[in-house]
Amino acid sequence: MSLGTSRLRKIVVDGDACPVKQEIITVARVFGLPVLMVSSYDHVLRAEEGVTVVQVDRGADSADLYIANHISAGDIVITQDYGLAALALGKRCLALSNRGQEYENSTMDFMLESRHAKAVERRRGHYSKGPKAITAEEKNLFQHKLTKLLTILQENVQL
DSSP states (O other): OOOOSOOOOOEEEEOTTOTTHHHHHHHHHHHTOOEEEEEETTSOOOOBTTEEEEEEOSSTTHHHHHHHHSOOTTOEEEOSOHHHHHHHHHTTOEEEOTTSOBOOHHHHHHHHHHHHHHHHHHHTTOOOOOOOOOOHHHHHHHHHHHHHHHHHHHHHHHO
């Protein structure tokens, strides 16, 4: 975790297929942080207090490109996309997966190489099942990890 001296600004969510939207909103409210949910028009998201929703074209990377262009140092980006996570880290943001894994610069090259190898296999006609559906226990674990991360960050900002 790279705490630096940057202030927390907002939580930005790659909303397409994000299974922990409500958990993010709940934690963000406790910490008084705004949430920006970005998704394609294929997904119905509703704005509510503290949550801004932006819908983008259906293009494969439209949500990722919007997010990459609207994040700043200190933001927390929630995504399962390694490429977007790498861009977020490059902009001095923190990045978490939907399951609460914190993305780190030290492992990003390996993760991107793994993603590329899987894409090559798919082009050859070899498909895998993809990730298992997230369970209620995993949602609770995500919420706990996000709360812990924000608590640590908040304490460091106040020092």
